[in-house]
Structure formats: C-alpha cells, structure tokens
Amino acid sequence: MGWSLRTLPTLSLEQFAQWCKLLEERTGMQLVPQHKALLESQISTRMRELGFDDYDRYYQQVTDGVAGKLEWTIIIDRIAVKETGFFRHRASIEYVRGFLQKKINNQALTQSFDAWSIGCATGEEAYSLAMVINDCFELAALNPYYGITAFDLSVSALATARKGRYAKRKVEAVKADEFKRYTKQLTDGSYEIASRLRERVCFTQANIINHNNLPNVKVDVIFCQNLLVYFRRWLRRDILNALVDHLKPGGILITGLGEVVEWDHPKMQRVVVEDVQVYVRE
Ligand SMILES: C[S@@+](CC[C@H](N)C(=O)[O-])C[C@H]1O[C@@H](n2cnc3c(N)ncnc32)[C@H](O)[C@@H]1O
Numbered sequence: 001m002g003w004s005l006r007t008l009p010t011l012s013l014e015q016f017a018q019w020c021k022l023l024e025e026r027t028g029m030q031l032v033p034q035h036k037a038l039l040e041s042q043i044s045t046r047m048r049e050l051g052f053d054d055y056d057r058y059y060q061q062v063t064d065g066v067a068g069k070l071e072w073t074i075i076i077d078r079i080a081v082k083e084t085g086f087f088r089h090r091a092s093i094e095y096v097r098g099f100l101q102k103k104i105n106n107q108a109l110t111q112s113f114d115a116w117s118i119g120c121a122t123g124e125e126a127y128s129l130a131m132v133i134n135d136c137f138e139l140a141a142l143n144p145y146y147g148i149t150a151f152d153l154s155v156s157a158l159a160t161a162r163k164g165r166y167a168k169r170k171v172e173a174v175k176a177d178e179f180k181r182y183t184k185q186l187t188d189g190s191y192e193i194a195s196r197l198r199e200r201v202c203f204t205q206a207n208i209i210n211h212n213n214l215p216n217v218k219v220d221v222i223f224c225q226n227l228l229v230y231f232r233r234w235l236r237r238d239i240l241n242a243l244v245d246h247l248k249p250g251g252i253l254i255t256g257l258g259e260v261v262e263w264d265h266p267k268m269q270r271v272v273v274e275d276v277q278v279y280v281r282e
Helices: 013-027 033-050 055-062 065-079 090-105 124-139 155-163 168-173 176-182 208-213 233-244
Strands: 113-118 146-152 183-185 191-193 201-205 219-224 247-255 268-270 277-281
Touching: 013 033, 013 055, 013 065, 033 055, 033 065, 055 065, 065 155, 090 113, 090 124, 090 219, 090 247, 090 277, 113 124, 124 146, 124 176, 124 201, 124 219, 146 155, 155 201, 168 191, 176 183, 208 233, 219 233, 233 247
Parallel strands: 113 146, 113 219, 146 201, 219 247
Antiparallel strands: 183 191, 247 277, 268 277
16 A cells, blocks of 8 residues: 555654643644644644654654755644634724824834734735725825835645735625725736735744843734733733833733733733733833
C-alpha cells in the first residue's frame, strides 16, 4: 500500500501532551483535549507527505537542529488557528475611527498615526483598520499620514495577507461604500485591496511571546484580538504589560471582549464603553 493510503495509528495521549507542551513553550498557545483530532489530522497529513509513519520520529525531526526549525515553520502554519475576517468585531474597529476623528477634530494629530495588529492572520483585521483610518484622513481632506504594522507567527498567513486578495465570501462583511472605494474585482473573481491601503500596511513575522523583539517604537493603537485567549493568564498579563511600553501617551489598546480579566497597569485606564474592551494609556 502507498504512503498516502496507509492509515496512521492514533496519536496517543502521551504524544498529544508532548505536542501541547512544545506548542505552548514555543508559541504560548494552549491546546485543549478537543484539539486532539485537529492536531492529529494536521500532523499525520504532514507525516504522509514526508513518508513518516511514526509520530515519535516526526516529533524528533521537528525538534532537531536546523532542519527541525524549518519543519517547525511548516507544521505551526498548519496547526495555528487562523480564523479571521474583515470587521470581525466591527464595534472595535469603529472605536478606532472615533478615536482618530476626535484627534483630527481637536487638531491633536501632530505626527503620523500608527497602529499595530497583533496576531493578524491573513490580514483582514489590518485592512479593516486601514479602511477606517483612511476614511478619516479622506473625510478631513488631509494627506493620509498613517501606517499599520501587522504581526503574526504564520509565514503562510502573512504571505496571503501581503497579496491582499480575497474571495468574494471573505469581503462580504465590508460595507457597500467601503467595498466600492477600497476593493477591486480581479479577472478571476477575487477582490484585491486598493493599493493606497496596501502600501500603508506592513506585514511582518513575530512571535509575541518574544515581545522584546518587537520594534522599538510607540504607536497610537494596538489591536490584539482573538490571540490572548489561547494563552495562560500570566502570559496574557506579561504580553499586555510589554505592549503598554509601545503605546504613545493617550494611545489605546483594544483586546477581544473578555479576553483580558483582572489586568491592572498603573499607566492604563479601562475606558467604559459598551461592546469594546479598550484601555487608554495616560
Ligand atoms: C484566531 S487568529 C486571530 C486573527 C485576528 N486577530 C482576528 O481577531 O480575526 C490568531 C492568530 O494569531 C497567530 N498567533 C498565534 N500565536 C502567536 C504568537 N505567539 N505570536 C504571533 N502570532 C501568533 C496565529 O498564527 C493566528 O493567525
């Protein structure tokens, strides 16, 4: 029987625990028992591609030397949950619009407006931010003086993000006027994000648990949704504390609703607003 047809044995509980440990150590992501089937299917598919029939040997391959590092980037791409969407949580994105509009109205925008999207997956979040930020500049007839840096662990997700091309079902959450101004239909039926937005967004690989390696700059907005939820509470706090140092005074940090509980920081104030979890730096 050929490799592709042979059925691999089940990933044992010990092997699952070993993978969970590795994943958490390297990415912060915590798997739960319900993830076992998904993990097993991703690993076994990759093993078949490489001609492995033994989970322990493959584990060894992933954790060994330079070849292991390369293999790790491939397998982590497949394991990481990359679910995302345009305006996935519209209220949070709209909060950024209000924040910037207020700055423009108060003539408080003295330098470029900078935002980060952390755990950006295939880029929809970063482009949604670009749409509302660009709107504000266009409405005020100002030169668009802004930049968005979007980070993710997954090389393949970042490659998709950089292309800025999405299937029709993906862009359906974009409102009609945004859709008209910021997307263009291609001959293959997919939609491309307008170049004036794409050139404002820089996608870069980063592992947020190594937050000391983040660029040494300060930004107006840090958007971090549906990522911290996979981490242990102490790690969430550790990352949030590090992010505070990357905010300009008055800058805001937006997380997913309920993703952060019992986090206090002497420089940060929770803003009381319905349906958005936002903190402002003093
Ligand atoms: C569920 S997606 C969320 C995407 C987007 N923020 C949203 O809310 O729609 C989580 C993303 O975080 C990335 N990720 C997971 N662990 C990470 C880490 N340690 N550093 C950077 N990115 C990470 C994954 O690759 C994935 O693309």
